[in-house]
Amino acid sequence: MNTIALTNRQMIYVNAIIEHGPSLGLDINKVCFTRAELRQVSMALKGKIWIPNWITHDQSRRDGRGCFQIPEVMEVMEQQSTAVAPGHETEADREQDSAPVPSQEEVPCEPMSISMD
DSSP states (O other): OOOOOOOHHHHHHHHHHHHHTGGGTOOOSSSEEEHHHHHHHHHHHHSSOOOOHHHHTOGGGBOSTTEEEOTHHHHHHHHHHHSOOTTOOOHHHHHHHTOOOOOTTTSOOOOOOOOOO
């Protein structure tokens, strides 16, 4: 996985794709986003159709006509899926937390001696 090296404003836009994409009917489990998809995200985020210049003006992000590569979306989603927020557990967490508790008979203990002097 690449190291995410985006500014705060760029991260806001990436997070907006993740947050608003599903409610807009967009498949966010991909790297390439069309101009039309990004315009919908921009409308949801800012109320304007303008796609940020850091996406449209970067030739290395172009993937054909009207399609832009934003691999940071998948990277952020992978990072979020491995981090567990308080109160949100995963199946693996439940398995680790469900270790059997030893019963009283299984706990080794020595008899207590009391001196009555």
